[in-house]
Amino acid sequence: MNEINSPILAVSGLKKYYNNSSIRAVDDVSFTINQGETLGLVGESGCGKSTIAKLIVQLEKPSEGKILFHNQDLSTLNKEDKHKNKTKIQMIFQDPYSSLNPRKTIGDAIKDPMLYHQICEKEEVHKEILRLLDLVGLPANSMDRYPKDFSGGQRQRIGIARALSLKPELLICDEPVSALDVSIQAQILNLLKTIQKELSLSMLFIGHGLSVVHYISDRIAVMYQGKIVEEADSIALFTNPGHDYTKTLISSIPILDPTLRNIRKA
Amino acid sequence: MIPLLKVEDLRIDFVSQKISYPIVDQLSFQVLPGEILAVVGESGSGKSISLLSLMGLLGSELKTTGGRAFFQEEDLFQKTEKELDQIRGKEISMVFQDALTSLNPVFTVGNQMIEGMKIHMGLSKQQAKERALLLLEKVGLPDPSSVFKKYPHTLSGGMRQRVMIAMALSCKPELLIADEPTTALDVTIQAQIIQLLKELREELNMAIILITHDMGLVAELADRVLVLYAGQIVEEAKVEDLFAKPSHPYTMGLLTSIPQIQTKIQKKQEPLQSIEGNVPDTFHDIEGCRFQNRCPYKTSGCEKQQQLHQAQTNHWSRCFRYDFIQKEASL
Ligand SMILES: Nc1ncnc2c1ncn2[C@@H]1O[C@H](COP(=O)(O)OP(=O)(O)OP(=O)(O)O)[C@@H](O)[C@H]1O
Ligand SMILES: Nc1ncnc2c1ncn2[C@@H]1O[C@H](COP(=O)(O)OP(=O)(O)O)[C@@H](O)[C@H]1O
Ligand code: SF4
Ligand SMILES: [Mg+2]
Ligand SMILES: [Mg+2]
Numbered sequence: 001m002n003e004i005n006s007p008i009l010a011v012s013g014l015k016k017y018y019n020n021s022s023i024r025a026v027d028d029v030s031f032t033i034n035q036g037e038t039l040g041l042v043g044e045s046g047c048g049k050s051t052i053a054k055l056i057v058q059l060e061k062p063s064e065g066k067i068l069f070h071n072q073d074l075s076t077l078n079k080e081d082k083h084k085n086k087t088k089i090q091m092i093f094q095d096p097y098s099s100l101n102p103r104k105t106i107g108d109a110i111k112d113p114m115l116y117h118q119i120c121e122k123e124e125v126h127k128e129i130l131r132l133l134d135l136v137g138l139p140a141n142s143m144d145r146y147p148k149d150f151s152g153g154q155r156q157r158i159g160i161a162r163a164l165s166l167k168p169e170l171l172i173c174d175e176p177v178s179a180l181d182v183s184i185q186a187q188i189l190n191l192l193k194t195i196q197k198e199l200s201l202s203m204l205f206i207g208h209g210l211s212v213v214h215y216i217s218d219r220i221a222v223m224y225q226g227k228i229v230e231e232a233d234s235i236a237l238f239t240n241p242g243h244d245y246t247k248t249l250i251s252s253i254p255i256l257d258p259t260l261r262n263i264r265k266a
Numbered sequence: 267m268i269p270l271l272k273v274e275d276l277r278i279d280f281v282s283q284k285i286s287y288p289i290v291d292q293l294s295f296q297v298l299p300g301e302i303l304a305v306v307g308e309s310g311s312g313k314s315i316s317l318l319s320l321m322g323l324l325g326s327e328l329k330t331t332g333g334r335a336f337f338q339e340e341d342l343f344q345k346t347e348k349e350l351d352q353i354r355g356k357e358i359s360m361v362f363q364d365a366l367t368s369l370n371p372v373f374t375v376g377n378q379m380i381e382g383m384k385i386h387m388g389l390s391k392q393q394a395k396e397r398a399l400l401l402l403e404k405v406g407l408p409d410p411s412s413v414f415k416k417y418p419h420t421l422s423g424g425m426r427q428r429v430m431i432a433m434a435l436s437c438k439p440e441l442l443i444a445d446e447p448t449t450a451l452d453v454t455i456q457a458q459i460i461q462l463l464k465e466l467r468e469e470l471n472m473a474i475i476l477i478t479h480d481m482g483l484v485a486e487l488a489d490r491v492l493v494l495y496a497g498q499i500v501e502e503a504k505v506e507d508l509f510a511k512p513s514h515p516y517t518m519g520l521l522t523s524i525p526q527i528q529t530k531i532q533k534k535q536e537p538l539q540s541i542e543g544n545v546p547d548t549f550h551d552i553e554g555c556r557f558q559n560r561c562p563y564k565t566s567g568c569e570k571q572q573q574l575h576q577a578q579t580n581h582w583s584r585c586f587r588y589d590f591i592q593k594e595a596s597l
Contacts, residue, residue: 186540254482
């Protein structure tokens with residue numbers, strides 16, 4: 001997308017083992033994400049996708065390997081730089097239901113982290129929240145309401161507004177639309193794409209739905225049993241898949257035409 | 267053919283001390299033996315509670331306030347709790363939407379599976395165990411004997427979902443009700459489950475009600491489709507007809523919202539088509555068509571209450587413009 005293509009994130013030799021190395025959740029993974037680019041990450045359930053996400057936002061510590069953000073190793077930063085960097089990488093979670101505190105109004109849920117990270121002046125906060133709500137397509141009166149008043153799709157918009165409030169440069173999305181209906185999925189995907197362009201965000205987009213990942217990503221990495229087995233341009237991956245697992249993935253996509261199903265199985 | 271399940275004019279109300287209002291109404295449909303019926307529609311449209319109501323499993327604030335339901339010609343709403351228990355364990359089994367909360371946390375997967383088979387199929391412990399392991403393998407779990415010994419909370423979401431499916435199939439039901447059975451699964455596992463359900467339908471002539479919002483799954487598996495919106499059926503058709511000639515604007519929106527994989531080097535289709543807005547929270551105070559606040563085809567006449575119109579043989583739409591919509595959809 002961007003002509004300069006300087007990597008904003010460079011992951012190399014990343015490993016995460018659990019249970020005294022008996023579970024190799026992430027096993028020697030390397031990839032880069034360029035400025036303004038979206039990298040899709042797909043793969044079998046349990047292959048380590050969410051673990052990679054957690055390592056990047058530092059919810060977990062790697063067993064081995066490096067994560068460079070703007071060429072800086074996140075694990076070696078001092079406390080102050082860490083605090084500064086925390087806002088620049090934000091995550092949007094799979095489950096829009098459990099990721100919001102039921103006792104906080106939407107306004108507070110967005111406001112608190114902004115003040116904590118000193119993103120904007122106290123006097124400005126109100127205006128900023130209104131701007132964010134508008135950006136994600138929610139009415140201004142959402143501010144004083146609680147999560148229970150919102151549908152799944154709306155909650156996901158709130159999650160996006162909250163992530164954006166900290167002015168991130170890199171957005172990690174872990175299956176942000178899997179729990180939503182197709183018609184709402186389309187709304188959220190359009191929103192993410194528009195925002196990404198407007199703010200020139202970089203994104204790591206994890207998903208099960210291949211057509212969804214294809215739609216949103218510039219490049220796609222395919223994971224299998226803790227390793228990345230293939231990485232390609234998001235169109236080339238489907239026209240010319242290299243790895244056997246990628247081929248299996250593609251041939252397993254349901255075809256949206258009931259008249260073709262018997263032909264295909266033959 | 268005598269329908270396996272027949273539902274007539276079902277109505278479900280939300281009832282509390284302060285207020286009550288309908289959540290599902292005018293719901294009629296049937297399922298033939300061996301048939302796969304898909305129920306699709308936006309979340310909150312009433313898919314899950316309609317089926318829970320038939321099984322006598324509604325929560326405390328929801329009441330079945332009208333209609334009748336027959337399973338093998340017997341009136342389900344006249345059954346005692348004990349009789350229902352019998353039916354639920356054996357003839358009709360259900361895969362619930364939330365696989366974690368519907369598995370018992372204090373028993374291992376194996377114990378939960380064996381119990382039902384001992385009671386309902388009269389199997390010995392050893393026979394039941396063999397069958398359990400076979401089923402765990404059939405739903406694509408990599409190491410059946412280790413899963414057999416595990417407690418539900420140590421399994422990943424996708425694994426739990428597969429355990430639920432195995433368990434639901436264990437007593438060879440006549441009717442399987444599966445509520446969003448593959449949402450947490452990747453496409454390769456989903457394809458295995460689709461294959462398994464097809465085989466079982468062939469082998470046992472088992473009928474399936476598949477609740478989902480995944481149109482790909484519908485296209486692969488269903489014989490017939492019901493589309494629900496705001497507590498009502500808005501379209502009913504054979505699966506080929508629904509995809510070829512959607513006759514309600516909501517169905518059309520569902521079908522066009524799905525991203526398609528582009529295999530040519532060209533600009534990707536963007537933005538995706540979507541149905542703007544949200545489902546209304548309640549619909550009892552909406553006059554006329556319940557889809558009108560989101561419908562791009564709204565015109566005069568939409569303020570009137572909509573009946574199911576016959577668009578073709580066995581094809582129904584709750585939109586008086588069905589003819590026009592069909593033409594639009596084929597463009
Ligand atoms: N805290 C933990 N302790 C032990 N094992 C773990 C832990 N977290 C993850 N794992 C294991 O690591 C592997 C990778 O898990 P991860 O959650 O990254 O999968 P995923 O690719 O996101 O799967 P899904 O598509 O189902 O979300 C799995 O085998 C999982 O059981
Ligand atoms: N236990 C409950 N108490 C009150 N309302 C409920 C309950 N369960 C579901 N509802 C309401 O009933 C409607 C239909 O819900 P549901 O059948 O779960 O939808 P679907 O399965 O189509 O997503 C929704 O408006 C929902 O809010
Ligand atoms: S009746 Fe009118 S508003 Fe309703 S679906 Fe048909 S065209 Fe749209
Ligand atoms: Mg995950
Ligand atoms: Mg449901």
